[in-house]
Amino acid sequence: MTDNNSDLYCIGCGAKLQTTDPNAAGYLPESSLAKAQSGESELYCQRCFRLRHYNEIQPVGLTDDDFLRLLNLLGQADALIVNVVDIFDFNGSLIPGLHRFVGDNPVLLVGNKADVLPKSLRRAKLRDWLSHQANANGLHPVETVLMSAKNQSDIESLMHTIEKYRNGRDVYFVGVTNTGKSTLINGILKQTAGVSDLITTSRFPGTTLDRIRLEMSDGSGLIDTPGIIHRNQMAHYLDAKDLRLVSPSKVIRPKTYQLNDEQTLFLAGLARFDYLRGPRAGFTVYADNQLMIHRTKLETADDFYDRQKGDLLQPPRQGDEFPDLARVEFTPKVDSDIVFAGLGWIKVPAGAVVAAYAPEGVDVVMRPAMI
Structure with a gap:
């Protein structure tokens, strides 16, 4: 029995694994931990296992202080910051004051879920609109990219853009909940390493609980961070069965x-x-x-x-x-x-x-x- 698995973390949500508190992040039964340690099963906590296989969510609270601690790490790192926003919910997916946390690190703004907007909307015009809105909120990205995390050609193009700016540094993916960060990183992993759906994703706010570092070939890392929870989003007032209404998966018809x-x-x-x-x-x-x-x-x-x-x-x-x-x-x-x-x-x-x-x-x- 242990609650001190300092080198064992859930590969689905990033939480430190522990066997003592079923209501805390990273919990899994001792028998499951033993199987994971022996290589008989993957290192997923019980919460991720249930979410991945049964679409059940077990609330695990992250406090505002937890998110503040994670944001403060951005300015301490020498990294490229990839800020993923949801084009469908742009205003609700901005991180207030992000420009104050990133320090001198460059920011690449990624407008995800472009596939749900009407096809009549020209991407160049939308990209200019996003850049203008980001500047108005104090964020001055080195470039603005539009894409869909479900589109492999978009992911390939994004990887080229990331390589253009990262200069061998780590890459931190940041965003509020439900912007598609983890889906995007899963897409990158599928394309570059042939690994499918490694990180747990869902419509439930707060699925990723801690940083998840994935090594790149040159020793630097792709780091997924927990979605910053905006209490002012509609998702927090909906029953689980209605979350689809605030996260469109098909092209919306105005x-x-x-x-x-x-x-x-x-x-x-x-x-x-x-x-x-x-x-x-x-x-x-x-x-x-x-x-x-x-x-x-x-x-x-x-x-x-x-x-x-x-x-x-x-x-x-x-x-x-x-x-x-x-x-x-x-x-x-x-x-x-x-x-x-x-x-x-x-x-x-x-x-x-x-x-x-x-x-x-x-x-x-x-x-x-x-x-």
């Missing part, structure tokens, strides 16, 4: 609604959008194709939500604990996106007076229109 003022759109029961004042206009919703949109009159919207939340307006589901919706009002001067963190966005024409609602704690922001 839906345009011609609205008169004093009309309301409900994004299932998760968010609400009111068109308060202005001429009849088109409003385009960018969200997962399975998310049901319901239109109603503003004057009856409150009553409609109270009666239908958890029923017609699902999710949330009946019996789920769900925060009240908080209201924010906007009047964009130019065509803009009203973004519901982790759920999607609505393109709004200049001059429209609108209000947006999301669960208390979920960010709702306005940005220059992406499309």
